[in-house]
Amino acid sequence: MIMTQTTTTVSKQVIKMIVAAALMGFAGIMSETAMNVTFPKLSQIFEVSMETLAWVTTIYLLMVAIMMTLSAYLRRRFSERQLFLASVSIFVLGTLVGGTAQTFAIFFLTLLLVAVSFFLGITSFEKKEPIDKTAKLDVWQFLLLASALTTSLVVVSELETGQLNVPVLLAFVVSLGLFIWKSLTSKREFLNIRLFAKPVFLLAIIPFVLLQFANIGGNYLIPNYLQLGFGVSSILAGFALLPGSLFAALLNPWFGKLYDERGAKLPLYLGNLLFTISLLVMCLLAHSLGMVLLTIIYVVFSFGRVMAFGNIQTTTIAHLKKEDGPHALALFQMMNQYGGSIGTAVVALISSGQADIKDAFQQTNLLFFSFGLVSFVLFFLMFRTKEYMTPSQTKE
Known part of the structure; x- marks a missing residue:
C-alpha cells in the first residue's frame, strides 16, 4: 500500500493578511495594557479614584463586545478589504484624539504598528465583492x-x-x-442565541468567559498591586506581565498542535490545573509577593490559561453542526470581550472595598481560584454530553 503525503503551502499574500490583522490586534491590546499600568499615576494627576479610571478599560472592552455582535452581519455585507480599511481608519482617528492630551503622547507610538499593518493590508487584501450586498441588519x-x-x-x-x-x-x-x-x-439573522440551549455549547462558553474574566481583571489589578503595594515603577509593573504574555503567545501554536494530536481533554484539564494552582499561590502569598516572584507565577498563569482558553472554542465548534459554527464563533467573540469588561468592573469593585491593595489582590485571586474549580466541573460535564460521547467524534 502506497501512502502519499500532501503539504499545504501558505501564500505570501495570506501571511501578509495575517500579520496585518495581528498587528492591529496587538496595537489595541498595547493601548489597553498601557492604560492599566498608568492608572495609579493618572489617579494622582486627575484626582479621581482608581475605580473611576477603571471605566476607561471597561468601556473600551464593552464597545469591542458590542461591535462583535455585528461581526456576522459585517462579514456578509462588506468585503474583508473594506472592513480592514475601515478599522484602520477608525483606530487612527481614535489614537490621534487620545494623543492630543498633553501627557498621552504614549498613544502616537501605536501609530507605527498601524502604519505597518496598513501597508501590509492594502497590498494583500483583494478587492472582492461582499458576500451579500443586500444583507440587512x-x-x-x-x-x-x-x-x-x-x-x-x-x-x-x-x-x-x-x-x-x-x-x-x-x-x-x-x-x-x-x-x-x-x-x-x-x-433577520443576528445572533443565534438558541445555541445556549445546547449543553455542549453552554458548558464550554461559561469557563471560556471565566478565563477571560480572570485574565483581563488580573491584568488590571497586577500593575496596580505592584505599584501601590511594593512601590514598583509603572514601567516595571507593566513588564511584569510581558514574560507570561509573550511566552504563552509563542507557545499558542503548540497548544493547538497538542489538541490536534491528543484531543481536547489534555489541554483543557492541564491548562486549567496550572491556571488554578497559580491563582492559589497568588492568593496565599498576596501579602509577600514581590516583582520577581509574581512575574514567575504569572508565567504559569498565562501558560495554563492560554492552553485551556484557546482550545475551548476550537473543540466546541468541532462538536457542533457545521451550520452552527459561524454563529458559535460570533457568540464566543462577543462573550470574550464582555467577560473582560465585566472582569475589570468586578475587580475594581473589589478593590474599592479594601483599604489595602494587598487585601484586594488576595480576595480577587480567591475569586479567580473558585473560577478554576468551577471550570473543572463544567469541563467534566461537557465531555459527557452526547456530542462528545458519540463514537464518530474524534476530538474528545
Missing part, C-alpha cells in the same frame, strides 16, 4: 443587546456605593428580555 436586536450589555456593567459598577441601582437593573432586565424575544421571533 436587525437594528432593534443590536440596540437591545447593546443596552443589556451596558446596563449590566452599570449595575455591577454602582454596587461600589453599597446600593443597588433599581432603575438601571430594570432597564437591563427589560432590554435583555426584549432582545431574547426579538431574537427568537425575528426573520
Whole structure:
C-alpha cells in the first residue's frame, strides 16, 4: 500500500493578511495594557479614584463586545478589504484624539504598528465583492443587546456605593428580555442565541468567559498591586506581565498542535490545573509577593490559561453542526470581550472595598481560584454530553 503525503503551502499574500490583522490586534491590546499600568499615576494627576479610571478599560472592552455582535452581519455585507480599511481608519482617528492630551503622547507610538499593518493590508487584501450586498441588519436586536450589555456593567459598577441601582437593573432586565424575544421571533439573522440551549455549547462558553474574566481583571489589578503595594515603577509593573504574555503567545501554536494530536481533554484539564494552582499561590502569598516572584507565577498563569482558553472554542465548534459554527464563533467573540469588561468592573469593585491593595489582590485571586474549580466541573460535564460521547467524534 502506497501512502502519499500532501503539504499545504501558505501564500505570501495570506501571511501578509495575517500579520496585518495581528498587528492591529496587538496595537489595541498595547493601548489597553498601557492604560492599566498608568492608572495609579493618572489617579494622582486627575484626582479621581482608581475605580473611576477603571471605566476607561471597561468601556473600551464593552464597545469591542458590542461591535462583535455585528461581526456576522459585517462579514456578509462588506468585503474583508473594506472592513480592514475601515478599522484602520477608525483606530487612527481614535489614537490621534487620545494623543492630543498633553501627557498621552504614549498613544502616537501605536501609530507605527498601524502604519505597518496598513501597508501590509492594502497590498494583500483583494478587492472582492461582499458576500451579500443586500444583507440587512436587525437594528432593534443590536440596540437591545447593546443596552443589556451596558446596563449590566452599570449595575455591577454602582454596587461600589453599597446600593443597588433599581432603575438601571430594570432597564437591563427589560432590554435583555426584549432582545431574547426579538431574537427568537425575528426573520433577520443576528445572533443565534438558541445555541445556549445546547449543553455542549453552554458548558464550554461559561469557563471560556471565566478565563477571560480572570485574565483581563488580573491584568488590571497586577500593575496596580505592584505599584501601590511594593512601590514598583509603572514601567516595571507593566513588564511584569510581558514574560507570561509573550511566552504563552509563542507557545499558542503548540497548544493547538497538542489538541490536534491528543484531543481536547489534555489541554483543557492541564491548562486549567496550572491556571488554578497559580491563582492559589497568588492568593496565599498576596501579602509577600514581590516583582520577581509574581512575574514567575504569572508565567504559569498565562501558560495554563492560554492552553485551556484557546482550545475551548476550537473543540466546541468541532462538536457542533457545521451550520452552527459561524454563529458559535460570533457568540464566543462577543462573550470574550464582555467577560473582560465585566472582569475589570468586578475587580475594581473589589478593590474599592479594601483599604489595602494587598487585601484586594488576595480576595480577587480567591475569586479567580473558585473560577478554576468551577471550570473543572463544567469541563467534566461537557465531555459527557452526547456530542462528545458519540463514537464518530474524534476530538474528545
